[in-house]
Amino acid sequence: MLRVLVKRSGFVPTVASGVTEARQRIDAEDPFDVVITDLMMPDGSGIDVLEAARERDESTQVILITAHATTERAVEAMRKGAYDYLEKPFDNRALMATVDKALEKRTVLGENRHLRAAVEGREDGGLIGVSRATRDLRELLRRAARAPSSVLITGESGTGKELAARAVHDLGDRCAAPFVVVNCGALPENLMESELFGHTKGSFTGAASAKEGLVRAASGGTLFLDEIGELPLALQVKLLRVLQERKVRPIGGAEELPVDIRVVAATNRDLEAEVRAGRFREDLFYRLNVIRVQLAPLRDRPDDIRPLAQHLLGKHCALQGRRMVFDDEALAWLCRQPLPGNVRELENRVERAVALSAGPNITLDDLTLGSATSSTDDAMAPEIGPNFDLDAHLGAVEYAVLRRALASTGGVRKHAADLLGMTFRQFRYRLAKYEDDPD
Template sequence: MEPVRVLVADDKENMRKLFAKILADGYDVETAQDGASALALVASRAYDVVVTDIRMPGADGFELLAAVKARAPTTEVVMVTGYATVADAVRAMKQGAFDYLEKPFDPDAALAVVARAAEHKRLVDAARLAAAPGDPDAFHNLVGRSPRMREVYALLDKAAHVDATVLVLGETGTGKELAARAIHYHSGRRERRFMPVNCGALPGELIESELFGHARGAFTGAAVAKPGLFEEARGGTVFLDEVGELPLSAQVKLNRALQEKEIRRVGESTPVKIDVRIVAATHRDLREEVRAGRFREDLFYRLNVIAVTLPPLRDRAEDVPLLAAHFLDKHARALRRELRGFEPEVLVRLAGYAWPGNVRELENTIERAVAVAGGERIGLADLPPEVAAPPAGAAPAEALAALPYRDAVAGARDRVTREYLVALLTEFEGNVTRAAERAGLERESLHRLLRKHGLRSEDFKPA
């Protein structure tokens, strides 16, 4: 069985050494001396459990918790502090922490907490994998029932069952890493590691060390020898996100690794055999990059064995309601909010918006709405202004067609109601009493309608 991969983030060296000792048997431990270093590691590598101090320079434990959950929701986070308060504990658990340790702690108790966290992650991952094949509207963590996405699911399933290199293409925010994870967890390598690295997040001088490892003394600061991701993956999958950002020198070494199935650590001449599957991704047009001389043609063809193109969200608007419901459930659980769904007009606006940031922007929008919602349903007032703004004229036909009949009709009714309320308040210059009399409504009923539609009477009063 693979060792559990743990990141320990603490600005106290004695605490980092203590956890390394506690987790010496069966755990693969990396450490970070401050929040900024931990954030950089989380952005480029995968962990089963993150153990973090709450108070650290660079970024605190809550910032790290948020970053971990945004990137890898099933990675468990254990918070550690010497300044424990009930408020800290409640806040940590509400934001998704698995458990909470107060300094000083018993080493056996700390080991037990990390072991429970690792086992919980394993069970959640196994449950997701088992559930995915039976869900016609999803593939692993990808969600959508549109014809475009069903084609993607079929190709991902085929790619998973052959040990070929895969190139995932698509705009930023379309879910390229989710597609790569789906390939890995449906493949014969699923019991081994999935090792992601963002090729654009590391300086050129460090990316080769990250991928291929380095010998002791290979460069300034290389005090000890270090294996790279290709060695650490050991029979698993290496995911090269934003592969188009690789410098040409690293492209040469990557091409050789793909061709010869071996690598050389920086500063060493002895080759090391590797057994990994490569999945790469980019938002760039690599053919154009080849023509411009920024990407090697031979490497492009080695990566482009199976190409999977993820459609932008604007080209699958019929998936927006399903995705919105998925993200509502996810973030309502994470934030401990009891919400019953969306007001119909919200679904019309979501389906009609262009989503330049694709699925990632939609998820961020729903997470924000869940956090700020004042009622039991997400309303227009809970959306960012650019999403909540009504379209010019009637709702686009494709936006309405993306909705079930009842939601489309209810959305049209809500839109007309809002337009009526705007006209009414404009006529009476924000005077709710007179507006209610004209409308034949009780004042409180009119106030409820205004809240529902994100309107404030004071905005209509004369300056």
């Protein structure tokens, strides 16, 4: 987000993923005009970045981003020569105004006129991970970003499809234009059509005013079609036309309007199988599947768990205004978990531990507190005797599995259903046997 903001203001940003990389870049490159750094990062403190930058060139101006709880330390940083600090959440304009003032001071002191900024916590595209798969992914996304072609992102629930889609947008030359997200499964067919393509005033009952539609809203930028596998067939035809003709006709409209969009689609379904089953149009599939980005599940890249856990800890500490580290034992345990809900599950577990922990360390107890593990074990290994009730037991097993899937997805039933290979309706039906849930 900061990279895009800084770039949009006409500066040339350099992004570092943490203290270590920031220091390397500060040492290796021409002195930076301005450095923007978070105070609290997984691998150290923004004060180390401040010191490295000022040591390299005294006129480099450093702006710190702090969570409310760490403001005291920001004041300390000011004493060590930081230009200013901003508390989270900050307003983009306030940040850029501070950058401008810092730059004025810097131009008085030094000569370098073009700004470089080292920004917190983001590798290219914000994708954390050290595995071969993730390094290849970053490279693929960088290249895909430069091409105009459609991108199809596939992968299990929680593997980072939306994040990857944003990276394609952010790393490309459309980054300053809108990134418009369409959730293709969220709306009924009739509403979806006008949502996507827009409508003219009075074109149907209830169309009191004209609507632009999401396709045109994305003009100049990127249209992200999330859960594309859920798009009804009738709308697949209409979408295909838009992609082929690069024109859209709003409902009730007399003429087709030109649109300039880059399309990124994502799904956790096997679209090839959907095509074979006749549920997804083959021609649309080929239109979308020009650059294919397949995201690996976390179990196939276990090396990523540790850096992701550290990153997510930093993220949720900052959001919750806390400062914490993992116990060695806790982190080791987390890295051994199967995590069928992938990064989303990891994030839920870390967020929950940060919220529940008494601190200052995240312990194994914080990670397992109140989790479904023991009741699941009971259900899987029952006491067998003459009064054993098999149906009740099978019910308990079913319920435990449903609960575990829900725990993996932070309670999102749509995702839990995906995890178990069920439709949302099947999942809801099964869950309703054990919980009376009005929804």
